[in-house]
Structures are given as structure tokens and as C-alpha cells.
Amino acid sequence: GKPKVVVIGGGPGGGTAARYIAKESNGAIDVTLIEPQKTFTTCFFSNLYVGGFRDYKSLTHNYDKVKKSGVKVVHAVATAIDRDKKQVVIAGGQRIPYDRLLVAPGIDLKFDSVPGYSEAAAEIMPHAWKPGAQTQLLVKKLNALKDGDQIVMIAPPNPYRCPPGPYERVSMFAHVLKKKGYKKSRIIVLDPKPNFSKQAVFAEGWENHYPGMIEWQDPKMHGGIKGVDAKAGTVKTDLADYKAALVNVIPAQWAGKIARDANLTNASGYCPIDAASMKSTVDPNIFVVGDASIAGEMPKSAFSANSQAKVAAMIIRSELTQSRAFPARYSNTCWSLIAPDDDIKVGASYEPKDGAIKATSTFVSQKNEAADLRKQNYKESVDWYNGITADIFG
Numbered sequence: 427g428k429p430k431v432v433v434i435g436g437g438p439g440g441g442t443a444a445r446y447i448a449k450e451s452n453g454a455i456d457v458t459l460i461e462p463q464k465t466f467t468t469c470f471f472s473n474l475y476v477g478g479f480r481d482y483k484s485l486t487h488n489y490d491k492v493k494k495s496g497v498k499v500v501h502a503v504a505t506a507i508d509r510d511k512k513q514v515v516i517a518g519g520q521r522i523p524y525d526r527l528l529v530a531p532g533i534d535l536k537f538d539s540v541p542g543y544s545e546a547a548a549e550i551m552p553h554a555w556k557p558g559a560q561t562q563l564l565v566k567k568l569n570a571l572k573d574g575d576q577i578v579m580i581a582p583p584n585p586y587r588c589p590p591g592p593y594e595r596v597s598m599f600a601h602v603l604k605k606k607g608y609k610k611s612r613i614i615v616l617d618p619k620p621n622f623s624k625q626a627v628f629a630e631g632w633e634n635h636y637p638g639m640i641e642w643q644d645p646k647m648h649g650g651i652k653g654v655d656a657k658a659g660t661v662k663t664d665l666a667d668y669k670a671a672l673v674n675v676i677p678a679q680w681a682g683k684i685a686r687d688a689n690l691t692n693a694s695g696y697c698p699i700d701a702a703s704m705k706s707t708v709d710p711n712i713f714v715v716g717d718a719s720i721a722g723e724m725p726k727s728a729f730s731a732n733s734q735a736k737v738a739a740m741i742i743r744s745e746l747t748q749s750r751a752f753p754a755r756y757s758n759t760c761w762s763l764i765a766p767d768d769d770i771k772v773g774a775s776y777e778p779k780d781g782a783i784k785a786t787s788t789f790v791s792q793k794n795e796a797a798d799l800r801k802q803n804y805k806e807s808v809d810w811y812n813g814i815t816a817d818i819f820g
């Protein structure tokens with residue numbers, strides 16, 4: 427029969443790969459996508475929902491067109507990968523055989539990286555770093571704040587999904603408070619890192635739009651994050667105690683469980699890949715793309731996942747149908763909205779070099795840029811969202 431490809435995870439990585447393999451092989455390859463959720467809510471642009479720039483529904487996509495493009499979609503959790511037999515086991519025990527497997531489960535959160543934090547505590551102190559109910563809880567809590575209430579964010583350590591994401595979210599918190607005319611509320615960011623993505627431009631934007639509202643602390647300033655008490659609504663650092671009406675805890679992260687269970691990860695908790703193909707370095711029949719992979723200098727973003735998925739799809743097709751493969755090229759851009767029409771960006775083109783994915787050219791927004799340029803960035807980001815969601819979901 428036809429060669430079989432199985433894809434685990436219907437997000438930017440897996441969704442893109444499944445559709446590209448099905449479409450571009452013109453039915454010569456049997457493609458099965460395993461994804462438990464019937465609808466996918468994007469984390470990307472969820473900060474714009476937080477800021478009130480988009481509604482929740484606009485972040486939600488279904489798999490109808492994926493099915494129409496020739497992909498067989500199985501709504502189930504993949505519970506194990508039997509690498510010897512080349513089969514994926516799904517909940518209920520059914521086995522789905524593959525010739526090539528693409529694994530794109532995204533990240534899992536390491537709740538215990540912040541003492542006192544847990545899945546239960548997240549019902550009070552949302553992380554909102556996985557989409558869905560968590561994002562809605564965060565927004566509900568934000569909108570219920572009264573003037574004078576504090577927000578504390580615990581930012582994540584590297585490497586994590588969406589490097590500028592926490593700081594765009596802080597900007598959106600501030601935008602909401604400012605719009606309500608609040609003068610007394612403060613936002614405190616406790617960061618385990620000494621610096622972060624686009625820091626200089628974020629800092630300038632915060633000073634321009636929200637003077638005195640946001641206090642970012644590096645490890646030298648807070649001395650260390652000691653933990654949270656969700657019921658009491660408190661956060662402790664080495665140097666201070668905080669009581670906050672909204673605590674947003676973004677813990678450390680690693681590759682989704684299925685990738686870890688199948689031993690596709692290394693000591694870092696993420697999956698090493700071959701830079702020229704996105705093929706797992708531990709199993710020649712498996713590819714890993716997106717947040718679960720170690721993609722050299724590429725950040726963990728939907729843009730990156732989509733770009734990596736296209737390379738993997740091309741290599742998989744070439745291996746199974748002898749179609750032509752071209753040298754791997756990757757790209758990424760991450761936009762962040764600081765305030766209405768004030769959007770900054772960072773991005774790069776990448777190629778495999780000396781065994782790793784390395785940037786060949788990069789760009790980043792500068793301080794003091796013209797308002798027009800920032801407004802243009804925002805428009806670009808909206809076009810990108812429409813383009814990438816069509817690429818993933820049809």
C-alpha cells in the first residue's frame with residue numbers, strides 16, 4: 427500500500443506538516459493526524475485577547491479543512507510510541523502504524539519549578555501558557571481588578587515558548603489598567619533571567635505609555651523567587667513578600683510528555699534534531715518540530731514551528747516518494763504589541779551550519795522609531811496571523 431505518515435499534535439508544527447505532506451504528495455502518502463482537541467485555540471495573539479484587541483472566538487480554529495485536504499484526523503491522545511514496531515498507541519489501545527512519524531506535542535509546564543505552584547494552584551494563579559480555559563481565567567481576573575490592586579507575574583527561565591510573550595502580556599495588562607483610568611495599581615515582574623527579548627524597546631515603550639506602572643526585577647533585585655501560596659494570594663522572594671489580586675505564574679517548560687516518554691529528549695528536556703531535516707537524532711524514522719525540538723538559535727514560536735514543519739514535510743516526502751528535497755531554510759518573526767498601534771518585532775533567517783540551526787541575518791526594532799513604522803508592524807502581524815492560521819488549518 428501507500429507509505430504511511432503519522433503526525434502527533436495538531437498545532438502549528440503538526441498541523442502544518444500534516445497538510446503539506448498530504449497536499450504536496452497528491453494522495454501518494456497516507457497521512458494521519460492525532461490530536462485530542464476538536465478545536466485549537468492559538469496561544470499566539472492570546473495577548474491581544476488579554477488586551478481587548480481581539481475576541482476569544484477569533485483565536486479558535488477547527489480541523490474541517492485539514493480533513494478536506496486529505497488528512498485523516500483522529501481525535502485521541504497518543505499514549506505511547508512503539509519505536510521498534512513503528513506504531514503509535516492511542517488512548518483505548520489502538521495502534522496506528524507508520525513509516526515516518528512526526529512528533530509535535532508542544533511543551534509541558536514544570537509546575538514544581540516554582541515552589542507552591544501546581545495544577546490546582548493554577549486555578550487561582552493562572553499560567554495561561556497553554557491556550558483555552560487558562561487564558562479565559564487570566565482575562566476574567568484581570569478585568570475584575572480594582573484600582574490599587576497589584577499584579578505579579580513570575581516570568582519563566584530559558585528556554586521557553588515565545589521569548590517576548592511574557593513582556594507583551596505585561597504591556598497588555600498595563601494597557602487595560604490605563605484604559606480604566608487606574609492610577610494606583612502596579613505590575614511587578616519577577617524574572618529568573620538577567621535580561622529578556624527586545625528588552626530595551628519594551629522598557630522604552632513601558633516608560634512612554636505606562637510611566638511608573640511596571641516594575642521589572644532581575645534576580646539581583648529580588649534575590650531569588652521563593653514561591654507562591656495560591657490560597658493566600660502571596661508571592662515570596664528573597665527580599666520581599668507580595669500580596670496580589672492577580673498572580674500570573676509562568677513556570678519552566680520541557681517537551682510534551684509523549685516525546686519524553688518515547689526517549690526523544692535529552693538532558694535539557696527537549697528533543698535534539700538534525701539541523702538539515704528536523705529528524706530526531708535518536709530515531710531515523712521520527713521527526714520533531716516546534717516547541718518540543720531543540721532548534722538551535724530559533725526561538726520557540728508558532729512561526730518557527732510552521733517553518734520547521736515545512737522542512738520536515740519536504741524531507742519526509744522525499745524519503746517516501748523520492749521527490750526532490752532542497753536545502754533547509756528556516757525563518758521566524760515575533761511581533762509584540764506594547765500599546766495600540768505600537769508594535770515591535772524581532773526576527774531572522776536561519777540555515778543549518780556546523781550541525782546546528784544558525785541565524786544568517788537578523789533584525790530587531792530599535793528605540794525611538796517612527797510611529798508609522800510601529801503601526802505598520804501591527805498591520806504586518808495581523809496579516810501574519812491570518813496567513814499562518816490558513817497555512818495550518820486550511
Ligand code: FAD
Nearest residue numbers: 435437438439469470504531532588716717726727728729
Ligand atoms: P502546540 O501549539 O502546543 O501544539 C501541540 C498540539 O499537540 C496541541 O494541540 C496538543 O493538544 C497536541 N498534543 C500534545 N500531546 C499530545 C499527545 N500525546 N497526543 C496527541 N496530541 C498531543 N508564537 C508566534 O509565532 N507568535 C506569537 O505572537 C506568539 N505569541 C504567543 C503568546 C503567548 C502568550 C504564548 C503562550 C505563546 C505564543 N507563541 C507565539 C508561541 C506559540 O504559541 C507556540 O510556539 C506554538 O504554539 C508551538 O507550536 P507547536 O505545534 O510546537 O505546539
